[in-house]
Amino acid sequence: MALLEVHDLALGLPLDGRVVRALDGVSFGLDRGRVLGLVGESGSGKTMTALCLMRLLPPAARILGGQVLLDGRDLLALPEREMRAVRGAGLAMIFQEPMTALNPVLTVGRQIAEAVALHRPLGRRAAWERAVAVLGEVGFPDPERRARDYPHQLSGGMRQRAMIAMAISCEPKVLIADEPTTALDVTIQAEILDLLAALRARHGMALLLITHDLGVVAEHADEVAIMYGGRIVEHAATAEVFDHALHPYTQALLRSMPALGRRQERLEAIPGQVPDLRRLPRGCAFHDRCPRAIAECRLAPPPLEEKAPGHRVACIRV
Amino acid sequence: MTPLVEARAVRKHFPLGGGWFSRPRAVVRAVEDVSLAIAPGETLGLVGESGCGKSTLGRLLLRLLEPTAGDVRFDGRSLLGLDARALRAVRREMQIVFQDPYGSLDPHMRVGSIVGEGLAIHRLGTRAERRRRVEELLALVGLPPDAARRWPHEFSGGQRQRISIARALAVEPRFVVADEAVSALDVSIQAQIINLLQDLKRRLGLTLLFISHDLRVVEHVSDRVAIMYLGRLVEVAPRDRIYTQARHPYTRALLSAVPVADPHRPRRREPLRGELPSATAPPPGCAFHPRCPHAEDVCRRLVPPLEQGRDGHAVACHVFPAER
Numbered sequence: 001m002a003l004l005e006v007h008d009l010a011l012g013l014p015l016d017g018r019v020v021r022a023l024d025g026v027s028f029g030l031d032r033g034r035v036l037g038l039v040g041e042s043g044s045g046k047t048m049t050a051l052c053l054m055r056l057l058p059p060a061a062r063i064l065g066g067q068v069l070l071d072g073r074d075l076l077a078l079p080e081r082e083m084r085a086v087r088g089a090g091l092a093m094i095f096q097e098p099m100t101a102l103n104p105v106l107t108v109g110r111q112i113a114e115a116v117a118l119h120r121p122l123g124r125r126a127a128w129e130r131a132v133a134v135l136g137e138v139g140f141p142d143p144e145r146r147a148r149d150y151p152h153q154l155s156g157g158m159r160q161r162a163m164i165a166m167a168i169s170c171e172p173k174v175l176i177a178d179e180p181t182t183a184l185d186v187t188i189q190a191e192i193l194d195l196l197a198a199l200r201a202r203h204g205m206a207l208l209l210i211t212h213d214l215g216v217v218a219e220h221a222d223e224v225a226i227m228y229g230g231r232i233v234e235h236a237a238t239a240e241v242f243d244h245a246l247h248p249y250t251q252a253l254l255r256s257m258p259a260l261g262r263r264q265e266r267l268e269a270i271p272g273q274v275p276d277l278r279r280l281p282r283g284c285a286f287h288d289r290c291p292r293a294i295a296e297c298r299l300a301p302p303p304l305e306e307k308a309p310g311h312r313v314a315c316i317r318v
Numbered sequence: 319m320t321p322l323v324e325a326r327a328v329r330k331h332f333p334l335g336g337g338w339f340s341r342p343r344a345v346v347r348a349v350e351d352v353s354l355a356i357a358p359g360e361t362l363g364l365v366g367e368s369g370c371g372k373s374t375l376g377r378l379l380l381r382l383l384e385p386t387a388g389d390v391r392f393d394g395r396s397l398l399g400l401d402a403r404a405l406r407a408v409r410r411e412m413q414i415v416f417q418d419p420y421g422s423l424d425p426h427m428r429v430g431s432i433v434g435e436g437l438a439i440h441r442l443g444t445r446a447e448r449r450r451r452v453e454e455l456l457a458l459v460g461l462p463p464d465a466a467r468r469w470p471h472e473f474s475g476g477q478r479q480r481i482s483i484a485r486a487l488a489v490e491p492r493f494v495v496a497d498e499a500v501s502a503l504d505v506s507i508q509a510q511i512i513n514l515l516q517d518l519k520r521r522l523g524l525t526l527l528f529i530s531h532d533l534r535v536v537e538h539v540s541d542r543v544a545i546m547y548l549g550r551l552v553e554v555a556p557r558d559r560i561y562t563q564a565r566h567p568y569t570r571a572l573l574s575a576v577p578v579a580d581p582h583r584p585r586r587r588e589p590l591r592g593e594l595p596s597a598t599a600p601p602p603g604c605a606f607h608p609r610c611p612h613a614e615d616v617c618r619r620l621v622p623p624l625e626q627g628r629d630g631h632a633v634a635c636h637v638f639p640a641e642r
Binding site for chain 2: 155189220
């Protein structure tokens with residue numbers, strides 16, 4: 001059994017007076033020390049998946065079914081009080097924009113110390129020392145002094161490090177990173193991703209890395225799950241996805257992006273628009289943009305099936 | 319060949335703070351001593367991290383901002399001496415497409431009016447002619463004719479960026495600044511808009527300044543690439559030379575940091591020390607020296623000039639100067 005197992009997760013969101021399925025049939029497992037890259041475009045459901053795992057959904061959202069098992073315990077069945085203990089020590093999450101996650105009126109050291117004290121029977125002094133230690137671990141120079149800085153006194157890259165420090169302060173088993181570097185410059189982005197890789201190696205955390213950037217997953221993920229229209233459409237080891245993508249959407253996505261050193265006259269764009277959850281096409285959500293679609297694709301969403309060893313694909317044409 | 323667009327020793331300082339009677343507390347040196355020429359029909363990629371001054375430079379070239387010093391020229395003429403009427407005439411020939419397709423379209427105007435606004439402002443054609451022109455433009459950027467009667471909020475991000483492009487092209491400009499024009503778009507849509515820009519460029523003979531932080535996109539679209547750091551150009555070269563024979567340590571660090579979508583390719587980073595210094599107090603000498611792994615004594619004292627080497631490859635570096 002994997003450390004984290006997600007079974008058949010379905011999520012309903014009220015939009016324009018009716019409930020749309022923002023997630024459907026989402027299933028995957030994640031083992032200790034592994035990195036799963038969750039890739040998709042806007043509205044594909046990658047952030048919603050993360051928020052389901054954390055149970056930090058918007059109030060109107062409803063989980064319609066499925067299980068989230070952490071060490072065999074179903075998080076979706078826990079009372080909120082117990083879930084609060086899981087956040088931080090079981091699962092922790094970092095976001096794209098650190099300023100939304102950090103409290104602007106507390107020093108970074110103080111808010112990390114408070115997070116630590118919530119989970120551990122530590123005195124103020126010991127909690128503060130733990131905060132300084134994790135700030136040092138995420139690469140804060142002179143952490144003793146910088147722990148007294150307020151978030152606005154930090155650069156974007158340092159704020160992201162502070163948020164990572166808070167997230168790892170209670171030694172979570174799974175760290176969820178939602179577009180952790182999208183708002184950062186490319187040189188800082190590389191540093192933050194290298195930091196996450198080092199932390200994972202050091203502590204054996206599992207990492208769910210949510211991104212739209214296939215370059216980031218190629219460099220940092222052990223396996224990749226591609227989402228489209230609220231479902232996982234392909235899931236395999238990273239090299240397998242890049243070398244032998246089977247789903248037409250994954251293939252098209254890989255061809256549509258410019259890559260360093262690969263010259264092409266024209267990018268192979270995917271026709272049409274990224275689907276709107278309110279108007280998801282019937283059947284396979286990709287069929288109206290898919291070069292290989294046939295009439296049958298419109299009938300029902302294809303199940304995610306193992307088409308090659310360890311390689312799951314949701315497409316009836318594969 | 320005479321360049322279509324040219325900056326000569328352009329500088330832009332923004333005063334910070336201060337009131338009517340007090341002096342500013344600090345000055346942001348957004349653009350320092352930049353000279354740059356763009357040939358007719360060329361696409362120049364302008365790359366740098368946030369706060370390096372690339373957007374300011376783009377706006378200076380359009381004279382949407384007044385330079386603190388230096389000259390900006392279009393088609394051989396200085397834009398600085400022009401009176402309001404002459405400037406309006408030149409403005410027709412220069413347009414800009416912004417990053418945010420949600421913030422840059424007036425939500426209270428129908429798409430037809432947004433696209434036709436430039437035509438109306440410049441009093442081009444009769445009302446019926448303008449309506450026909452708007453239809454042509456919508457078709458040109460791949461939108462249905464009925465888009466003219468709809469509102470911006472009815473469109474997705476990629477479609478809105480098509481509207482922005484149609485608006486920019488309405489007055490038949492010769493020079494377009496695309497400021498992070500595809501950065502906010504999803505990957506599959508980004509490719510559509512890049513292809514559209516390239517097709518239009520070819521068909522209409524446009525000259526393009528493509529401002530972006532994304533080195534992958536810039537490699538794909540540019541003929542030549544300029545790298546900016548803390549207000550100054552540090553390297554300018556034909557596209558292939560930048561991507562295979564970059565000389566400036568900053569350019570090399572940037573390139574090494576780009577994630578490569580090939581899990582089999584080993585990573586070789588050239589990491590940078592520290593963080594981007596403030597543009598209110600740039601370091602003395604070469605502004606990059608505190609983060610540069612190769613910095614020598616001279617780098618701390620003298621600003622390296624951007625020197626032109628062979629094959630159109632210019633570098634501003636004491637340690638890795640341009641090859642002659």
